[in-house]
Amino acid sequence: MEPVPAAEITSRVAALKIALAAADIGLALIRQAADLFYYTGTLADGFLAVAAASEPLLLVRRPQSRLMARQPAWPLAFYKDLKEIPALVAAYGLEPGGALGLELDVIPALLYQRLAQIFPHHPIRDLSPLIRRQRMVKSAYEIGQLRRAAAILDQAFEMAPELLKTGVTELEVAAALEYRLRLLGHQGLIRLRNRDLEMFYGHVLSGTSGLQAAYTDTPSGGLGFSAAFPQGASLKKLAPGEPISIDLGACLNGYVADMTRMYAIKSLPPRAWEAFKVVEELHRIFADQARPGVMPGDLYRRLMKEVRSQGLEEFFMGYGPDRVSFLAHGVGLELDEFPLLTARFPYPLEADMVLAFEPKFFLPDIGMIGLEDTGRITPAGVEWLTLSPRQITVV
Numbered sequence: 001m002e003p004v005p006a007a008e009i010t011s012r013v014a015a016l017k018i019a020l021a022a023a024d025i026g027l028a029l030i031r032q033a034a035d036l037f038y039y040t041g042t043l044a045d046g047f048l049a050v051a052a053a054s055e056p057l058l059l060v061r062r063p064q065s066r067l068m069a070r071q072p073a074w075p076l077a078f079y080k081d082l083k084e085i086p087a088l089v090a091a092y093g094l095e096p097g098g099a100l101g102l103e104l105d106v107i108p109a110l111l112y113q114r115l116a117q118i119f120p121h122h123p124i125r126d127l128s129p130l131i132r133r134q135r136m137v138k139s140a141y142e143i144g145q146l147r148r149a150a151a152i153l154d155q156a157f158e159m160a161p162e163l164l165k166t167g168v169t170e171l172e173v174a175a176a177l178e179y180r181l182r183l184l185g186h187q188g189l190i191r192l193r194n195r196d197l198e199m200f201y202g203h204v205l206s207g208t209s210g211l212q213a214a215y216t217d218t219p220s221g222g223l224g225f226s227a228a229f230p231q232g233a234s235l236k237k238l239a240p241g242e243p244i245s246i247d248l249g250a251c252l253n254g255y256v257a258d259m260t261r262m263y264a265i266k267s268l269p270p271r272a273w274e275a276f277k278v279v280e281e282l283h284r285i286f287a288d289q290a291r292p293g294v295m296p297g298d299l300y301r302r303l304m305k306e307v308r309s310q311g312l313e314e315f316f317m318g319y320g321p322d323r324v325s326f327l328a329h330g331v332g333l334e335l336d337e338f339p340l341l342t343a344r345f346p347y348p349l350e351a352d353m354v355l356a357f358e359p360k361f362f363l364p365d366i367g368m369i370g371l372e373d374t375g376r377i378t379p380a381g382v383e384w385l386t387l388s389p390r391q392i393t394v395v
Helices: 006-023 033-040 064-070 082-091 109-118 128-135 140-157 170-184 207-211 270-289 296-309
Strands: 025-030 045-050 057-062 076-078 099-102 124-126 202-206 243-252 255-264 328-330 337-341 354-357 360-363 367-370 373-378 381-384 392-394
Touching (some): 006 045, 006 128, 033 045, 033 128, 045 082, 064 076, 099 109, 140 170, 140 243, 140 255, 140 354, 140 373, 170 243, 202 207, 202 367, 207 243, 207 360, 207 367, 255 367, 270 360, 270 381, 296 337, 337 354
Parallel strands (some): 025 099, 057 076, 099 124
Antiparallel strands (some): 202 243, 243 255, 328 337, 328 354, 354 373, 360 367, 373 381
């Protein structure tokens, strides 16, 4: 188990303190798992209390013995009930002098109400925009972790062609790749911020199963395995002449990389090859034009212009009313981080943002055709972290 470097943790909290002071938030109570890990290097049932002018305090309900043995980056205080927290932060000199900052995009309503009761004299402000904006630009350490996650994806995908045989089910292929990823270091859990977005490893979809829309805000879904989780790999058997898409994430030391590659057994219809040429051109445009200072909306419109010029807009990023409105999403400790490549995302691209770019076409009676790669924004364009050959591999 690799600890997050202490200098990484302290620099993140220092940046947050500056943001808190500018937003006039007297005390931040950080709880959500990815945020807590980002600022502490550990996970617990508890909060990190942060004020602009004081040292943070890690408030923990459990586990106590494990954290004491590991000596976390910040001083510890243990509690059994939430009502103890105001006295603990006051004793440590962290009593809020103004607004109380909470992650309102993810905190449960009951917990919000309880905290409002135990801090009755302090207005509650949303902390999540400050955190999400800070986390969308990655440090050198974080890019190193993402690079390692991408490398194990590349290694796992090397075995994909040997698994693809007529009559083998999507589930069998998915299980073999998932097993390989675990052996390579994938932690098995992919975190997401959106409370309505559920994720396993990804999916293996073949033919028209790739046209099945997801119930989550993702381009592709699949048939899935049951009505309780109706997306992802199914018991459908692979057959010649249909597209096979493998879309998987890998998470190493908390950091997620994302990649999709295309395969076929023996052949594919001409329309599939034509759509893939457009996918390759979209990749080229994104890699060249996604640079610091570019507004995501401008790049989104440039890519959509290319799609429209090919007469494929109706089939892009879903089909009919189930189309999604983004072409790329940030990755890091969560799979759905900022920035987003949409028409109206309000912040410009910056160096060392890391995004998963996923142009995909949904061709009726054929299936899904697309690619997805994780890449870092640089002044010279995108540096791809996922490096598997960008082609349709025919076996």
